[in-house]
Amino acid sequence: MNAPLILFYFFEAAAAIAAVALLFARSVFYGALLVIVILLALAGLYVLAFAEFVAVTQILVYAGGILVVIIFGIMLTSRLSGKPLVVEHTLPVSGGLVGLAFFGALVYAIALQTFPTSESVAKTSTTFDATQTVGIALMSDYVLPFETTGILLLMALIGAAVMASDNASKKI
C-alpha cells in the first residue's frame, strides 16, 4: 500500500460519502458545499490519473467558478423568497430504486470488462510534462474546438447576463 494508492482511496471515499450525503441533504446550501467536496476530491483523482491540467481546471473552473455562481444563485433565491431554501423530496422510493438499478447495471457492465493494468504504463507516463503537452495540443490539433468553445462561452455569458438582468421588459 503505497502513498498514491492511500490517497486514491481517500479521495474515492470522500467523493462517495459526499455524494451519499448530498442525497439526504435538505438544504440547498449544504448541497452546494457537498458538491464542492466531491469536485475537489475528483480533482485529486485527476492528479492521480496523470491529468494535472484537467485537475487544475476542475478546481479553478468548477470549484472556484461554477459553485460560487451557484451559491450566489442560492443566496439570491433565498433573499427573494425571504426564507431558507428547504428541499422537499419527490418520488424518493422509485427515484432511489432507479438510481440503484442504474448503478447495479453499470457495475455489472464494468465488472464484465477487463482492462490492461495501468501499472506498466504508469511509469512511462510520469516522464512527460502533461501541462505543456496539453497547451501545445490545444493550440495545434484542437484549435478549432478550442475557438468554438470560446464562442460558446461568449454566447453563454451574454445570454446568462441578459436573462438574469432585472429589466425584463426592455427590448433586447
Next chain:
Amino acid sequence: MAPVHHFLYLGAFLFSTGLIVIITKRNTIMVLLGLELMLNASNLNLVAFNSLHPGSLQGQMFALFVIVVAVCEAAVGLAIVLRVYRQYRTSVPDHVNELNQ
C-alpha cells in the same frame, strides 16, 4: 496506481447519485447540482481511460471541453432559474406548468 475499475465504479456511483438527485429533489438548483455531478462522473471516466493511453491526450481534451460546456450550461441554467423564480416565485420545477394549464 489504482486499477481503472475503481475509477469507473466511482464514476458509476456518482452518475447514479446525480440521477437520483435530479429525480428526487424538488428544487431547480439542486437539479442543476445533480446535473453537474453527472457531467463530472463522465469526466472521471474520460480521464481514467486516458490514463491507459499515456501517449495520447484525447480523453483529457474531451474532459476539458466537457468542463467548458458545463460552465456554459451552469451559467445559462442558473440564469433561467433566477428568471423563472422572479416570474413564478417558485423554484420547484413542477410548479412551472403554465403550458399544461
Next chain:
Amino acid sequence: MTPLDTLQAHSSFFVICLGGALALPLLSFLLCFYVSEKYSWATSVLAPFLMMASTVCAAVVLYQAWNHPAFTWQRVWFSIADHTFTAGIHVNNASALMLFVVTGVSFLVHVYSIGYMAGDTALRRYFAMLGFFTFSMLGIVVSDNLLLIFVFWELVGFSSYMLIGHWNESPAAAEASKRAFIINRVGDAGFLIGLMLVWTHGHTFNIEALRALPLDPAWMTAASLCIFCGVVGKSAQFPLFTWLPDAMEGPTPVSALIHAATMVTAGVFLLGRAHFLFTPAALNVVAITGAITALLGAFAALSQHDIKKVLAYSTMSQLGLMVAAMGAGAPEAALLHLFTHAFFKACLFLSAGSIIHALHQAQHQSHVNFDVQDIRLLGGLRKKLPFTFIMFVVSGSALAGLPLFSGFLSKDAILAALVHWSNTGDAWHWVVLLVVALVSFVTVLYTFRLVWTIFNGEEKSTASLVVSEPPVVMRAPMAVLALASVWIWFSWNPFSFSGWIYNHIGAAKDFHGGFVSMASAAWVLLALAVAYASRGRKLDSRLLAQGFYVDLFSRKAIEQPTLQLADLTHRADKKWIDGFLHATAYAQVIVANLTGWFDRAIVDGFVDGAAGLAKSIGSFTRSFQGGKIQLYIFWAAFAIIIFIIWTLL
C-alpha cells in the same frame, strides 16, 4: 432558366414600357400601403400619378404593338416531375388595346376618386386596393397561360372583395362584398375543373400552344363549359349575377372600375382569348346564356329605382350582349363592344357618382336627409348640374346605341354578327337575335327613363337644396370618358363599325352590315321615340288612356307587356332565383338535421365506445405526462435501465 422565346421586332424600349405598365400599379399598391398614417393624403397624389405613368406606358405599348406580330416572352415557372409550367406574356392587338383601356380607365377613376373619396378615413387602403385591382386585371390581360390567368383571376376577385366592402362598417357593404366573393368562387370552381380538363388533354396551359393542338371535341366541350362557369361568375351572367347589383354598396368610382375595366370585363376578355377552345355546342350554350342575361338585365333595369342599380343591371345586360356575340362566333364584335362599353359605362357611373356626391354635399349643408340614389325622389337636376347632365346624356346615348355614338357601332357589330349567325345556323338562332334586338330596344327605354327622371321634370326632394357641381378633378375624367364615347375613336364612318379596332382585334369578318346598321338606327330611334312618349310616367302606375298613337301603341303593345315582363323578371330575380337559393338552403338544413340525427344516434354511439377506450388509454398515458419534469426523467432513466439490462443479458 433561359427565355424560351425571344422577342421579335420589339425594341427594348417597348419591353420597358410593357413592364412599366404592369409594374406601376403594383408599385402604387405597395407604396400606398407603406405610406404612414400621417401622410395618407399623399396617396391621393401618388396613386393617380403612378397610374398616369402606367397609362402612358400602356399607350406606348399599344402604339408599338398594334399590327405587329404578337409579343411573347416566356420563362419556366416551375416544374413538377417532368412537367414544365411556363409563365409568360403575350401581347397581341386585343391585349394591347385592353391594356390601354384598363390603365386609362383606371387612371381616370383614380383622378375622380381624389375628389369623391376626399376625407375618407381609409384612403390608403382604398388607393392601394385600386392599384392592386388594376394590376390583377392587367395580369389577366397579358398572361399567355390559363393557369396564370386563373391566379390573377382570383386576385381580381380578392381585390374586388376588398373594394366593394371598402365601407366595411356598413353591414350591407360587408354583406355585398362577401356575396360577390362567394358567388365568384362558385364560378371559379368550374374554371378550376376546366383547367384540369385542359391539362389532362392538352398537357399545357399555354394558350398559343393549345391553339395548335388537336383536341378531343367532346372533352373540349366539357372543358370550355367549365371555363365558361368562371366567366359566368366573373362577368355576372345568368344565373350567377346577383352579386353585381349588390356590389353597388361599394364606392361609386369602384363600381365604375368594376363595370368598365377591371372585373366583369375579365370574363368577356377570357372568352375572347380562349375562344378557339369552345366547340360549337359550347358556343350555343354561351350564346343562350348571354341572351338570357341580356334580357333579364334589361328588364330588371327598367323596374329599378336606385340609380346605381339601374346602371348595374344595364351592365349585366350589356355583358349578356357581349357573351351572346361570343357565342355567335364573333369575338371581334364582342371585344369592340367591350371597349366602347368600358368608356361610356365608366362615364355613366362617374356621372351618377357626381350626382350622388353633389347631393350629399348639399344635404350636408342643409341637413336634409333622403336617399339620393332613389330616382323617384330626383328630378329637374338639369339646371343645377348642367355639366353632369351633358355627360350623362352623352354616355347614356352611347349606352342606348344612338347613331354617332360609340355604342351604336359596337351594338351594330353584334347585331350584324348575330344576323349572319342566324342566317347560317339553326332556326332557334333567330330567337337569340330577336332577344338581342329587344334588349337593345329596352336599353334605350331604361336609359332615357333614367335621364328624364333625374334631369327633367320638376324638382322633388332637391328643390330646396343648393346644389353645386363637383370639383374639377371629378369633372375632368368624366369629360375625357364622354369624349371617348363618340364614334370617331372607333371608326371614321359613324354608320360602319369596321374601323381600325374592329378590323384588327381578330380575324374580323365582314358581315355587310349596311342594312343592319340602318335597321338598327331606325329601331333605336323608334325606341327613343317611345321612351320620349312615355317620359315622366311612373312605370309602376297605369298610363293615362289619352294620348297619341305612339303613346297608345307603347301602352298597349309595348309598355304593358314590358311592365309585366319587367315585373316578371324582377320577381324571377327576387323570388325564383333567390327562392331557389333559399330552397337549396332549406334542403341543406333538412339534410343537415338528418345527418345530425344519424351522427348522434349511430356514429356517436360507435364513436363514444371508441372514445371511451381512447379515454382510458389516454388517462393511463396521461399519468406519464402530467407536466412533472422529474417524472419524465424517471421514466427516461427507467427505459435506459431496461435497455442496458437488455443489452447486457
